[in-house]
Amino acid sequence: MTDDYRAGFACFVGRPNAGKSTLTNAIIGSKIAITSNRPQTTRHVVRGILHRPDSQLILVDTPGYHKPKNVLGKRLNEEVRETWSEVDVIGLCIPANEKIGPGDRYITREITAQKAKVVAVVTKIDLVSKTDVAKQLMAVNDMADFADIVPCSAVSGEQVDVLVDVLSKYLPTSPQLYPDDMITDEPERVMIAELVREAALEGVRDELPHSIAVVIEDVEIEDLEDGPRTKIYAEIYVERSSQKAIVIGKAGSRLRTVGTHARKEIAKLLNQRVYLDLHVRVAKDWQTNPKYLQRLGF
Numbered sequence: 001m002t003d004d005y006r007a008g009f010a011c012f013v014g015r016p017n018a019g020k021s022t023l024t025n026a027i028i029g030s031k032i033a034i035t036s037n038r039p040q041t042t043r044h045v046v047r048g049i050l051h052r053p054d055s056q057l058i059l060v061d062t063p064g065y066h067k068p069k070n071v072l073g074k075r076l077n078e079e080v081r082e083t084w085s086e087v088d089v090i091g092l093c094i095p096a097n098e099k100i101g102p103g104d105r106y107i108t109r110e111i112t113a114q115k116a117k118v119v120a121v122v123t124k125i126d127l128v129s130k131t132d133v134a135k136q137l138m139a140v141n142d143m144a145d146f147a148d149i150v151p152c153s154a155v156s157g158e159q160v161d162v163l164v165d166v167l168s169k170y171l172p173t174s175p176q177l178y179p180d181d182m183i184t185d186e187p188e189r190v191m192i193a194e195l196v197r198e199a200a201l202e203g204v205r206d207e208l209p210h211s212i213a214v215v216i217e218d219v220e221i222e223d224l225e226d227g228p229r230t231k232i233y234a235e236i237y238v239e240r241s242s243q244k245a246i247v248i249g250k251a252g253s254r255l256r257t258v259g260t261h262a263r264k265e266i267a268k269l270l271n272q273r274v275y276l277d278l279h280v281r282v283a284k285d286w287q288t289n290p291k292y293l294q295r296l297g298f
């Protein structure tokens with residue numbers, strides 16, 4: 001380790017759908033944050049760690065910051081603010097293909113008041129012409145006095161390495177904070193729950209926008225003759241019985257598909273054979289009931 005080794009925390013912020021999760025995945029190179037083309041799917045703070053010879057960049061993936069509508073919304077915003085106050089660098093994501101709006105300005109004011117360095121990231125540059133990228137860079141430059149401005153595309157990979165260099169530059173000199181082989185310190189249960197939730201939402205996002213939560217009840221490792229197998233018991237919570245019917249599908253057909261998809265993803269994550277036991281339960285109005293929120297891990 002060199003004397004000028006740097007290590008520290010960074011997070012991406014920005015309006016829903018700005019590309020924060022996709023960028024995190026592009027940097028870490030493993031599916032740790034859940035993405036979707038629907039806003040506000042990133043519920044949990046997920047860390048990914050990028051190890052380089054001269055630095056360690058620890059990415060904290062925050063949920064979208066938005067106007068709170070209920071208890072859950074308020075909790076999420078508190079969580080986001082807490083994250084902002086703890087990181088060394090904040091990457092403000094602004095899509096190249098959308099006009100800067102009041103939401104972006106609001107977030108910019110909030111984060112430039114933090115002690116962290118703020119790097120503006122113009123995302124999704126693969127979607128627009130070079131001229132439009134240049135225009136967006138200028139518009140972003142007029143918004144605030146950012147430490148840096150980096151255009152990139154998480155999908156084509158263009159400039160992602162430059163972004164990593166820039167973010168790492170603003171980390172404090174520090175000893176290594178995590179062991180070399182660690183990619184994430186997010187508890188596996190949370191990641192497993194996210195994979196089940198993602199599978200359960202697949203294809204029915206319009207009907208079940210934010211009404212699904214998943215709790216992992218139990219995880220056991222079985223020692224079978226032909227090797228170990230992870231046995232997972234998960235419960236999918238919905239708010240109404242009509243939603244339960246959607247998740248389960250005709251004669252349980254949809255739930256079986258959800259189980260198969262989730263099991264494959266979990267097996268990839270754990271690098272092990274997986275048995276997944278899924279149950280769907282109705283927890284009326286869990287989003288506004290503090291008792292449920294606590295039980296569901298919010």
Ligand SMILES: Nc1nc2c(ncn2[C@@H]2O[C@H](COP(=O)(O)OP(=O)(O)OP(=O)(O)O)[C@@H](O)[C@H]2O)c(=O)[nH]1
Nearest residue numbers: 017018019020021022037039040042064124154155
């Ligand atoms: N073409 C293109 N699409 C992208 C890029 N980055 C993200 N997207 C797409 O934009 C959508 C939103 O991306 P996410 O990474 O989920 O956005 P997010 O900011 O994490 O969204 P929330 O979780 O809602 O806050 C997805 O459909 C992505 O595939 C990019 O660089 N290029």
